[in-house]
Each structure stands twice: as C-alpha cells, then as structure tokens.
Amino acid sequence: MQSQLDDLFSFLRFPSISTASEHAGDVLACGQWLEQKLSGMGLSVELHETPGHPVVVARNEHKEGRKTVLIYGHYDVQPVDPIELWDTAPFEPVLKDGRIWGRGTSDNKGQMMAHVLGVEKTLKEHGELPVNLIFLFEGEEEIGSPNLVPFLEAHKAELACDIIAVSDTGMVARGVPTMGYGLRGITCCEVTVKGPSGDLHSGCYGGAVANPVTAVARLVASLHDAEGNIAIEGFYDDVKPLENWEREMWAQIPGMSDQDMMGLTGAPAVFGEPGYSTAERLWARPTAEVNGIGGGYQGEGSKTVLPAEAMAKFSFRLVPNQVPEDISKKVQAHLEKHAPVGVTVEVEVGHDGKPYYSDPNSPYGKAGQIALEKSFGKKPVLIREGGSIPIIKDMQDILGADSLLLGLSLPDCQIHAPNENFWVENFEAGIEMNAILLKELAKV
Numbered sequence: 001m002q003s004q005l006d007d008l009f010s011f012l013r014f015p016s017i018s019t020a021s022e023h024a025g026d027v028l029a030c031g032q033w034l035e036q037k038l039s040g041m042g043l044s045v046e047l048h049e050t051p052g053h054p055v056v057v058a059r060n061e062h063k064e065g066r067k068t069v070l071i072y073g074h075y076d077v078q079p080v081d082p083i084e085l086w087d088t089a090p091f092e093p094v095l096k097d098g099r100i101w102g103r104g105t106s107d108n109k110g111q112m113m114a115h116v117l118g119v120e121k122t123l124k125e126h127g128e129l130p131v132n133l134i135f136l137f138e139g140e141e142e143i144g145s146p147n148l149v150p151f152l153e154a155h156k157a158e159l160a161c162d163i164i165a166v167s168d169t170g171m172v173a174r175g176v177p178t179m180g181y182g183l184r185g186i187t188c189c190e191v192t193v194k195g196p197s198g199d200l201h202s203g204c205y206g207g208a209v210a211n212p213v214t215a216v217a218r219l220v221a222s223l224h225d226a227e228g229n230i231a232i233e234g235f236y237d238d239v240k241p242l243e244n245w246e247r248e249m250w251a252q253i254p255g256m257s258d259q260d261m262m263g264l265t266g267a268p269a270v271f272g273e274p275g276y277s278t279a280e281r282l283w284a285r286p287t288a289e290v291n292g293i294g295g296g297y298q299g300e301g302s303k304t305v306l307p308a309e310a311m312a313k314f315s316f317r318l319v320p321n322q323v324p325e326d327i328s329k330k331v332q333a334h335l336e337k338h339a340p341v342g343v344t345v346e347v348e349v350g351h352d353g354k355p356y357y358s359d360p361n362s363p364y365g366k367a368g369q370i371a372l373e374k375s376f377g378k379k380p381v382l383i384r385e386g387g388s389i390p391i392i393k394d395m396q397d398i399l400g401a402d403s404l405l406l407g408l409s410l411p412d413c414q415i416h417a418p419n420e421n422f423w424v425e426n427f428e429a430g431i432e433m434n435a436i437l438l439k440e441l442a443k444v
Contacts, residue, residue, distance in 0.1 A: 001428065004117050004427075004431065005095070005100075005424075005427075007037065007113065007116075007117065008093075008100065008109070008110060008113045008117075008427070009093045009100075010033070011030070011033065011034075011037075011075075011104075011109050011113055012091065012093040012100075012102050012103070012104055012105060012109055012110075013091055013092065013093065014026050014027075014029055014030035014033065014075075014091070015077075015090075015091045015103075016029075016030040016031075016075055016076050016077055016104070016139065017076070017077055017078070017079050017080075017142075018052075018053055018076035018077075018139055018140050018141075018142050018143050019078075019079060019142060019143050020079060024053070027053045027054075027075075027076055027139045028053070028054060028139075030075050030076075030139070031047055031053065031054040031056050031075060031137075031139055032047065034056050034075060034137060035047045035056055037116065038056070038058040038116070038135065039058075041116075041119065041120045041123060042060075042123060043058040043059060043060055043119075043133075043135070044058065044059050044060075044061075045057070045058040046058075048151065050140075050147035050150075050151060051147055052139075052140050052143075052146060052147045053076065053138070053139030053140050053147075054139055055136070055137070055138050055139070055147075055148065055151050056075070056135070056136075056137040056138075057134065057135065057136055057137075057155075057159075058133075058134070058135040059132070059133060059134050059135070060128070060129050060132065060133045061128075062132040063132065066130070066131050066132050066442065067131045067132065067162045067163070067441055067442055067444060068131065068132040068133075068134065068160065068161040068162050069131045069132070069133055069134070069161060069162065069163055069164075069165060069438060069441050070133075070134040070135075070136055070159065070161040070163075070164045070165070070395075070399070070401065071115050071133070071134070071135050071136070071164070071165045071166075072136050072137070072138075072164055072165070072166050072168075072391075072395070072403070073108050073111070073112030073115065073135075073136075073137050073138075073166070073167070073168065074108045074112070074137065074138050074139065074140070074141030074142070074168065075108070075109060075112065075137055075138070075139055076138070076139045076140060076141055076142050076143075077103050077104040077107065077109070077142065078103065078107070078142055078415075078416045080103050080418070082418065083418075085418035085419070086418045086419055087101070087418075087419055088101050088102070088419075089102075090102055090103040090418075090420075091103060093105065095424070098423060098424055098425065099421040099422060099423050099424065100421060100422045100423075100424060100427070101419060101420070101421045102420065102421075103420055104420070105413070105420050105421055105422035106170075106408075106409035106410075106413040106414075106415050106420055106421065106422045107168070107409065107413075107415040107416065107420065108141070108167075108168045110408070110409075110422035110427055111167035111168060111407075111408045111409060111422075111430060112137065112167065112168075113427075114167065114408060114426075114427055114430025114431050114433070114434060115135075115165070115167060115430070115434045116135070117431050117434075118430070118431045118432070118433065118434025118435050118437075118438075119133065119135075119434060119438075121431060121434075121435060122434075122435045122438065129438055130438050130439050130441075130442035131438050131441055131442050133438070134159060134161060136159065138391075141168075141389075141391065144351050144353075144390070145390065145391045145394075148391055148394070149391070149394050149398070152394065152395065152398045152399065153398060156398060156399065159399055160399065160400075161399060161401050162364070162401060162441075162444075163364045163401055163402060163403075163404065163441060163444075164392075164395055164399070164401050164402065164403040164404070165368070165403070165404050165406060165437060166389075166392065166403050166404065166405055166406065167405075167406045167407060167408050167430060168389060168405075168407070169385050169387075169389075169405045169406075169407030169409070170385075170407040170408075170409045170410060170411060170413070170415075171407050171408065171409065171410055171426070172253050172254065172255050172256060172381060172383065172411070173253075173254045173255035173410070173411070174410055174423070175376065175378070176253075176254060176255070176376075176378070176380075176381060177372035177373065177375070177376035177378060177379075177380035177381070178372075178380055178381050178382075178383060178407050179360060179365070179368050179369055179372055179380045179381075179382055179383075179404065179405060179406060179407075180382075180383055180384060180385045180405030180406075180407060181357065181358050181359070181360035181365065181382060181383075181384060181405065182283070182284070182319075182320065182355070182356060182357045182358070182383075182384030182385065183355060183356040183384065183385045183387065183388055183389050183392055183393070183405070184283075184286070184287075184317040184318055184319055184355055184384075184385070184386055184387065184388055185317070185318035185319070185322065185324055185352070185353050185354045185355035185356070185388055185390070185393070186315060186316065186317055186318060186324070186351070186352055186353050186388040186390070187315075187316050187318065187324040187325075187327050187328045187331075187349075187350075187351075187352035187353075188291075188313070188314065188315045188316070188349075188350030188351055188352065189313075189314050189328065189331060189332070189347050189348060189349050189350055190311060190312070190313050190314070190347075190348045190350060191216070191219065191311060191312050191313075191314065191335060191345060191346070191347050191348075192309060192310075192311050192345075192346045192348070193212040193215045193216050193219070193295075193309060193310050193311070193312075193339070193343050193344070193345055193346075194212060194308065194309045194343060194344050194346070195209060195210050195211065195212040195215070195306075195307075195308060195309065195342060195343045196209055196306070196308050197308065198308050199305045199306065199307055199308050200305070200306040200308075201304065201305070201306070202304040202305055202306045203304060205306055206306050209306060209342065210340060210341065210342025210343050211306055211307070212295055212307055212308065212309050212310040212343055213295040213296050213307055213310040214340075215310065215339065215340045215342075215343045215345075216293060216295060216310040216311065216312050217293075218338070218340055219312065219335055219338055219339065219345070220290045220293060220312055222334070222338040223288045223290070223314075223334075224288065227273075227274050228271060228272050228273050228274060229273055229274070230273075230286065230287075230288045231334075232288065232330050232331060232334040233330065233333070233334065234330050235286065235288070235327065235330060236286070238321040238322050238323070238326070239285070239286060239319055239320075239321060239322060240284075240319060240320035240321045240357070242280060242284050246284065246382075246384075247277075247280065249381065249382060250277065250279040250280060250283070250383070251277065251279075253279060253381050253383070255411065256277070256278055256279040257278070258270045258278055260278075261278045264411055264412070272285075273285055279383075282386040283383055283384040283385065283386055284319055284384055285319060286316065286317055286318050286319050286322060286327075287316065287317040288314065288316050288331075289314065289315050289316070289317075290312055290313070290314055291313045291314065291315050292311075292312065292313040293310075293311070293312045293313075294310065294311055294312075295307050295309060295310025295311060296310065314331070316331065317386070317388065318354075318355045319355050319384075320355050320356075320357040321355075322355060323354070324352035324353065324354060325352070328349050328352065331347075332347045332349075335347055352390075353388050353389075353390025353391075353393065354390065354393040354394075354397075355388075355393065356389070356392045356393040356396065356403070357384070358396070358402035358403065359402075360382045362402070363444045364402065364404065364441065364444055365402075365404065367404075367437065367440035367441045367443070367444055368404035368406060368437065368440075369382075370436070370440050371406070371433050371436040371437035371440050372406065372433060374432075374433075374436050375429045375430075375432040375433035375436055376429055376433075385405065385407075392405075404437075406430075406433065406437070408422075408426045408427070408429070408430045409422060409426070410423060410426070
C-alpha cells in the first residue's frame, strides 16, 4: 500500500490549476507524469495537445470479442484560495487521522488514481486485463471541459466503448457504497440592471429615480414564491417525475435527514420546494439560485449614493428532460417581465450542461453494483447526484455509452474548499473495486 500512496502523493504535488494561466506549465507537467506512469504499466499512451490543456489517452492491447471499458477522470484541480484557511500546504499532501489532505485528493486525483492503481494491480497479478481498456484523462474539467467535446468528436471511432466508468462523485456516508445514475444539468447567467447614467446623491435624487440595487433585489426575490417553489413560468413543464422506487430507497439512505443536512452545512433549518425530502430536492428536482449580488457602495461607513447599476449571478440546476437553452429563454423572459419601471435589464447567458440519466439496473449497472458490494462489503445505494458533470452527457451523446458513477469521496471531503481530503479506506476500496468491476463488466 505504501508504494500506491507514494504514487498518489507524487500526483497530488502538481499544482495543476487549470483556470490559472500561470499554472499552465504545472498542468502540462502533471499530464506528462501521468503519461510516464501509464506507460510504465505497459499501456500504450498518447498525450494529445489541445488549444488548452492536454488529454491523456491510454489503452491495453485490444482483442476481438471483449467488452471495451472507458474510464474517465480529470487531473486538473481547483484554485486553493483562501490559502489562509488551509491547515496544511495544499500541494504537500499529508496523511493524518485516516485521511489524505491536500488539493485534488477527492476531486479528482485520489479517485482517479484508485482506478489507475487497480489496473496496475491486475496487470501485475494476471499479466492482462479481462476487457479492452481505455483511460481518458483530461486537464480542463474544472473550467468546463471546453476542448473535450471537440476531442471526442474527432476521436469518436478510437474511443468507441460499451460502458464508461467514472469516479468523480461521492458516497452518501462513510461505509455506504454509492452508485450514481443521474446528474443535474446546469445553465447560468449574469444580470446587469442599469438606472441613471451615473451614481447620484441619494438625498437629491432618491425617490425620484429607480434604484438598480432595489431592482436587483426584487428580481432575485421574484424567482421563488414564499414556500420555495420556482416562480418562472413553464420552469417545471418538462421535469421527469420521481419513480416510486427512488422515493422509497432514498427515504432509507443514511446521512440524508433534515438533521444530517443541518449538521453538515451549519444551516439553522432546511428549506426548499415543498412536498419533497432533502434527498429528493438535491438529486431529482431543479433549482434556481443566486450565486452573487452586488452594486453600490461597499466600503466602510456610509456613502449616501444611488448607484447607477447593480448585478446578480444566477445558476439553475436542471433535471432529466429539461433543456438548458429552453430554461435559459424562460429565465430571460421572466427577468424582463419582472424588471421594475425605471431600469433596464441586460442578461448575459453563461455556461450550461445537459442533465444526465441512465438505467441503474441495466446489465452494466448491475455489474457496477456487484463491484461496489464486493469491495465495500454491503449493498450499494442508488442515487442521482445533485451536481453537474456536463461531459458525462456529452460522452453519452457522442460515444453512445452510459456511465457508471462510482463515487468514492464523502460529504465532508471539502471538495473545492480549503482542507480537501480523501479517506485512505476509500482509496484502498477503490483500487479493489476497479479490479472487480473489470471482471464483472467482462461477463456482461
């Protein structure tokens, strides 16, 4: 196990922050390290240049009559700010209290490396794999994978596969194996509300000219009714309803009670769309959230100003059957309709991604469940994930293959936050799971 931890620690030391141009060399070096690691395992490896960061593709010798399994992961990481909140150096991984601490431990280097080392273990023990394997690792997931879709389109034939395995999601609780079969989609926008041509004295002009900050506050408030239902006309029209078996299973999942959610988040109460549990709201219902709001004087003390403009940033999580472009149009129509008199509203559409859904009880889904059960010692729970990984839907559309979402991180792993961490026991189980998964998929 020590040599496997050493490999992971070496991988984690690269500050492969894809969003920061000053770290472009670190992202490239990390991809090159992966290339060397995979080549050393006896795989055929190519480091593909893109207009951004490289894509690493590795494969074993492909043979007729075997299933082809593609394993996807990403080797780029989030920025570390605010650095002062870290207990340890983000890129000097530390093993403490049964966890590995450092940026990228859970998202996604630790989970991804479990698959790499699982393949290495199988190759050492048996000399070959039971399937045709493709590793596809990108360096741009944290910035929306801008170059991966063109790459998939250009290399569609050589990336053809029967099933995709991804460990970039989470477990619902410690010791509870979890398989995801759905992801929420997303669409984002930024709204600018403009009033007077410049800032005005609030005493001389207040009450005679509309205040853009007040207008933004009203627009934000207009997104929901008092109970938490989204008030955008037609927003729920295409939402795929929950299945009865989903509601029954999710009601039994540990760690998802209202008290659990309050303890995990520090919120004084749960709140959301009425008629649904916390799990159902997170995994199978759409959302409308304001991610940032600003305008006017922000400094110390008072400045009696009527600001010329204000802004807000919004994100909308989508569920199966909702289309990002359709929701974006409905959002824009809502904002324009509810704009108060005396201001103009400009909407800039941001990035988006489609929701993903697959049958968890397909033959491939059953194989994934067996692998989780054997490696963790208990039956897995089946969930849809609340987050978005747009590339999963893109791979389904382009390659024609579903993905098994075999998460290994825990709710308190601090993904995207200071003190990110990954449980060693999950790292070890992930290595074992990979070996079992490939065997089970070979039988389908």
